[in-house]
Amino acid sequence: MTVTRLPRPSIRVTADLVILTVRSGELHVLLIDRGNPPYLGRPALPGGFVRDGETLEGAAYRELAEETGLLAGDITLEQLRAYSEPGRDPRGRVITIAYLALGPELPLPVAGTDAAAARWIPVEQALATELAFDHEEILRDCLESARARLEHTTAAATFCKEPFTVADLRHVYEAVWGQRLDPSNFRRKVTNTAGFIVPTGERRFPDVGRPAALYTRGPATLLIPPLLRTTTDEP
Amino acid sequence: MTVTRLPRPSIRVTADLVILTVRSGELHVLLIDRGNPPYLGRPALPGGFVRDGETLEGAAYRELAEETGLLAGDITLEQLRAYSEPGRDPRGRVITIAYLALGPELPLPVAGTDAAAARWIPVEQALATELAFDHEEILRDCLESARARLEHTTAAATFCKEPFTVADLRHVYEAVWGQRLDPSNFRRKVTNTAGFIVPTGERRFPDVGRPAALYTRGPATLLIPPLLRTTTDEP
DNA sequence: TTAATAGTGTCTGTAAGACAATATGGG
DNA sequence: CCCATATTGTCTTACAGACACTATTAA
Numbered sequence: 001m002t003v004t005r006l007p008r009p010s011i012r013v014t015a016d017l018v019i020l021t022v023r024s025g026e027l028h029v030l031l032i033d034r035g036n037p038p039y040l041g042r043p044a045l046p047g048g049f050v051r052d053g054e055t056l057e058g059a060a061y062r063e064l065a066e067e068t069g070l071l072a073g074d075i076t077l078e079q080l081r082a083y084s085e086p087g088r089d090p091r092g093r094v095i096t097i098a099y100l101a102l103g104p105e106l107p108l109p110v111a112g113t114d115a116a117a118a119r120w121i122p123v124e125q126a127l128a129t130e131l132a133f134d135h136e137e138i139l140r141d142c143l144e145s146a147r148a149r150l151e152h153t154t155a156a157a158t159f160c161k162e163p164f165t166v167a168d169l170r171h172v173y174e175a176v177w178g179q180r181l182d183p184s185n186f187r188r189k190v191t192n193t194a195g196f197i198v199p200t201g202e203r204r205f206p207d208v209g210r211p212a213a214l215y216t217r218g219p220a221t222l223l224i225p226p227l228l229r230t231t232t233d234e235p
Numbered sequence: 236m237t238v239t240r241l242p243r244p245s246i247r248v249t250a251d252l253v254i255l256t257v258r259s260g261e262l263h264v265l266l267i268d269r270g271n272p273p274y275l276g277r278p279a280l281p282g283g284f285v286r287d288g289e290t291l292e293g294a295a296y297r298e299l300a301e302e303t304g305l306l307a308g309d310i311t312l313e314q315l316r317a318y319s320e321p322g323r324d325p326r327g328r329v330i331t332i333a334y335l336a337l338g339p340e341l342p343l344p345v346a347g348t349d350a351a352a353a354r355w356i357p358v359e360q361a362l363a364t365e366l367a368f369d370h371e372e373i374l375r376d377c378l379e380s381a382r383a384r385l386e387h388t389t390a391a392a393t394f395c396k397e398p399f400t401v402a403d404l405r406h407v408y409e410a411v412w413g414q415r416l417d418p419s420n421f422r423r424k425v426t427n428t429a430g431f432i433v434p435t436g437e438r439r440f441p442d443v444g445r446p447a448a449l450y451t452r453g454p455a456t457l458l459i460p461p462l463l464r465t466t467t468d469e470p
Numbered sequence: 471t472t473a474a475t476a477g478t479g480t481c482t483g484t485a486a487g488a489c490a491a492t493a494t495g496g497g
Numbered sequence: 498c499c500c501a502t503a504t505t506g507t508c509t510t511a512c513a514g515a516c517a518c519t520a521t522t523a524a
Contacts, residue, residue: 010245011285013330050246052328056319081314082332084291093287095248095330097317167503185487187504192485203495209502210494225463225485402476420514422477427512444475445521460512 011093015060016047016135017077018142019068019101020176021120022159027175028120029139030068030106031131038090039132045139046118047096060099067118068106075103076158080142088134096133100142102149104161150176152226154196154217163200163214166190177229189227195220246328250295251282251370252312253377254303254336255411256355257394262410263355264374265302265341266366273325274367280374281353282331295334302353303341310338311393315377323369331368335377337384339396385411387461389431389452398435398449401425412464424462430455 019030031043046067050059080098159172197215205211254265266278281302285294315333384390394407432450440446
């Protein structure tokens with residue numbers, strides 16, 4: 001039996017970012033307009049090639065800083081999955097690892113990058129648009145991941161600028177899940193989960209209605225028991 | 236302002252497999268002994284380089300077939316995550332995407348591959364061994380992923396050769412979670428979850444004790460509500 | 471009959487959904 | 498006072514954990 005030396009092709013690797021934030025009660029994603037071929041001028045997820053001696057995480061945080069000015073301390077990126085269809089990039093063999101970030105009302109993206117423009121787009125609108133590459137699939141996968149994450153972790157609080165009210169936190173769930181939640185039951189749930197939110201003792205006085213107590217993020221990262229969506233269906 | 240052309244290094248990519256099965260009530264993982272440097276003779280996860288025109292999934296299923304003779308129809312692989320530390324492979328820049336497979340009592344691995352040997356090792360023993368590369372970290376991550384998967388999906392049934400009894404299914408949970416479950420409450424849970432297991436009407440007559448009803452896997456993939464471990468702790 | 475395992479029934483505490491009731495601010 | 502929102506409380510149902518109890522086979 002002859003042992004054949006298998007081909008070990010060189011592959012270029014990118015880290016692409018799905019950066020989500022809630023603006024005016026609606027979930028938005030950061031998109032750029034591509035400044036180079038292929039898909040010139042087409043909306044796309046920010047991202048770029050991994051450099052020598054750089055981890056995927058490093059590349060993802062570098063891209064994040066270039067596009068938004070946000071540093072690693074400001075926001076947490078989480079690896080989602082790899083996309084490897086041979087034909088997915090016309091330039092050749094490119095594998096992309098997608099990263100998901102959840103942030104509070106983020107600043108407008110910085111200019112001066114490769115991208116012709118970078119801006120916040122409501123996710124519903126983004127999904128109705130023709131995105132570059134297979135970025136629609138990546139965005140859909142990240143969305144489902146983000147929705148599931150809210151069920152089992154305290155990640156929703158990272159969408160909130162501190163200090164925040166229980167209603168602020170609830171609005172995050174409502175925006176990401178696209179579903180209204182009962183304010184009373186929601187409050188009971190989050191206040192009974194140790195370490196989720198920590199009261200500051202301060203209050204916020206809105207234009208109308210009773211003032212609300214203010215909170216900061218607590219040390220817990222997991223929600224036990226989880227806070228489940230009511231309408232769950234097969235994937 | 237000068238635009239610098241960024242380096243876009245070529246990277247080699249592997250798909251590595253964490254194949255788990257339950258043998259004699261204990262969770263086992265498939266390991267090979269490396270037949271080439273680096274880490275010559277050291278136990279490692281099976282896996283190999285992605286070829287031209289091949290997806291990561293394709294490479295993973297090809298490796299699976301080469302190592303075990305199992306085909307895509309026999310077992311499902313699920314992508315876990317990518318490992319990209321620059322120094323993780325002494326041969327140069329190699330990024331690995333890990334795949335997780337859960338299977339019923341699987342056949343002994345086929346011989347005649349690169350690997351000097353392939354065999355089932357209890358996971359506790361594998362974790363106490365010095366594995367090649369960063370495979371211990373990959374194995375730990377896949378283990379935690381498998382444990383979490385049993386909580387929210389019907390994946391545990393894929394560990395069982397059909398037809399199986401409720402006790403067979405319970406033994407899977409006990410092996411993967413490393414924790415005893417109450418037979419009575421476990422039965423109530425799985426039989427009340429629509430589409431998890433389907434009775435065949437047949438029974439199995441063991442050497443000792445009352446015969447048990449036999450089941451096959453049902454169409455459901457998600458467990459709603461989930462079947463949670465009692466002892467859950469922060470990651 | 472006994473040993474051993476399969477399977478059923480019951481009690482109890484926790485938590486979620488629905489929703490009423492009360493509190494507290496600004497007009 | 499009225500409006501809007503925050504916050505508390507109550508009732509009901511679902512379900513998990515503990516565990517007693519019954520059923521069915523082989524030896």
